Amino acid sequence: MILLSNILAIFRRELESYFYSPLSFIFATLFWFLSGILFITLLIGPQGIVTVVAIEEQRGVPLPPIDVASEFLKIFLGVVGALALFLLPLLSMGLYAEERKQGTLELLATSPITNWSVAVGKLLGVVTFFSVLLIPIVLWEIIVFSSADPAFPISIFLLSHVGLILLAAAILSLGMFVSSLTESSLIAAVMTFSLVLMLWLVDLIGDRLSGSLGDAIKHLSLLKHYNNFLEGVFDSSSLVLLLSYIFLGVILTSQSIEFLRFARR
Amino acid sequence: MIEVEHLGKMYGTTAAIADLSFRVETGEIVGFLGPNGAGKTTTMRILSAYLPATTGTVRIAGHDVHQDSMAVRQCIGYLPENPPLYRNMTVEGFLHFVARIKGINGGDRPAKVSSVLERCQLTDKKKIHIHKLSKGYRQRVGIAQAIVHDPPAIILDEPTVGLDPAQLIEVRELIKSLAGDRTILLSTHLLSEVSMTCNRVVMINQGHLVATDTPDNLMAQMSGNAGYAIEIEGNPAEIKPLLEVVPGVINVDIEKKSGDRPFATLIVTIAPNHEPGRDLASIIVSTGAGLYEMRRIRPSLEDVFLKLMQAEAELSPDPEASTVIAPSSTETP
Helix, strand or coil: CHHHHHHHHHHHHHHHHHHHCHHHHHHHHHHHHHHHHHHHHHHHCCCCHHHHHHHHHHHCCCCCCCCHHHHHHHHHHHHHHHHHHHHHHHHHCHHHHHHHHHCHHHHHHCCCCCHHHHHHHHHHHHHHHHHHHHHHHHHHHHHHHCCCCCCCCHHHHHHHHHHHHHHHHHHHHHHHHHHCCCCCHHHHHHHHHHHHHHHHHHHHHHHHCCHHHHHHHHHCCHHHHHHHHHCCCCCHHHHHHHHHHHHHHHHHHHHHHHHHHHHCC | CEEEEEEEEEECCEEEEEEEEEEECCCCEEEEECCCCCCHHHHHHHHCCCCCCCEEEEEECCEECCCCHHHHHHHEEEECCCCCCCCCCEHHHHHHHHHHHCCCCCCCHHHHHHHHHHHCCCHHHCCCEHHHCCHHHHHHHHHHHHHCCCCCEEEEECCCCCCCHHHHHHHHHHHHHHCCCCEEEEEECCHHHHHHHCCEEEEEECCEEEEEECHHHHHHCCHHHCEEEEEEECCHHHHHHHHHCCCCEEEEEEEECCCCCCEEEEEEEECCCCCCHHHHHHHHHHCCCEEEEEEEECCCHHHHHHHHHHHHHHHCCCCCHHHHHHHHHHHCC
């Protein structure tokens, strides 16, 4: 009960802080602008899916039967996932670095509240913020898909977005850990970006290595598991892996804050 | 209330604190005094369960700081050297947040927050964002966050550093008003601070205890330095031998003053428990010299501090000792 109220207190403060931080407004603008452009381009741009299908039909080329709506969603959310990779380190960079710089970590560390409930509260806050940013995007999709024929299956729609939020949570959780290692937001952002990029591209390394080691490394890939969600395939191993990244981030963060007490001089 | 026993803290191979023991009883305001780098902040961080100690134990309200850290955190209020403030929050919002993480339940929170706002005279600033406040107000918000959950023990690390004289008085009054059933440990390197607010002084240097006593007792130890400064118009060389034979007078020094008229100041050092003021005055007047000012000289806490630190340095074989002391003499006003 007390634990929950502690987590809630951190969560609320974290959310409130986005209203006063110019960074969150810049982030929202950038995210909506870029994803908006991608949405339009991928849908009705010169290479957009609607345009391509229309042209092919006019030429009378027999098309393999494709579901334009789900095909579009897969492509679009794939690109939004890549966008998240670039932008999310900006959100996670300040989570702890700012607390360390402002000295407020000393307040948290001397309050009757555990390190991990601080970490959980913070992660919930930043994931909620990002999820709220997805609302307009979901609205665009609903508008477009409402005219889809046959009707777009709601399960794939939900699964893809849950996947996106889980992916974001995994990136943010690891970013939170990196942020707890330094007082500089900039260093945290750069380090998080490199780390996440590595986890994203780990497929390529896995491909070069044959055998079970290669498979094991490939299994760590964020991209592969995210794509599973986008395919509309509910693969429990993908869910477990993304959740593991989230937990790993939280545990590492609370350990690194604990370690800070011993290392500090 | 606060019991520190044989506390030690190593940073790598350097000892920041070594074998430090002292107690603070319930209801006391204790000044924690020492030159910069003496280990004050480290000690306070250990007391507030922020840093682990290398050796020794600390108990606050009966709870061991290391074993029972959550219980300790519940019953202390801690103001670090840099007040931990979320600059983007309003004063009220911030205090609500602190009350929440200190475990005050929802029903009591508004009352606690408004009473602490009242107490720290922040009520008319409660809607202001913290980054817009002046340093004095921020310090008050810092104190407010330390006391919002009504802790029995309050630890304040340099609560008055960097304040202007008016703010200094306000914050000092605020601290004094907190006393009563609460126990307060405040660190400072300003000696005037200690003599004005504290019942007792714990003086440390290079991580170990130098002295602990009331400010008055510490000054009494220095009574060898007590005496009079007497400003006269006349020939001081004539008067000096007359004063030297007065019972209780140890020494008479002459300070010549520049200027047209023959002013001079005699510094008379007297033995403890002697009050020869009346005799001194009547002798001077009987020589026909003008008596312009006669002022009692009492040892200041500065003198006590410097003397104790000097004694430390002489005892210590460490050549760095003298450099540690040097800054303190320039800081004391």
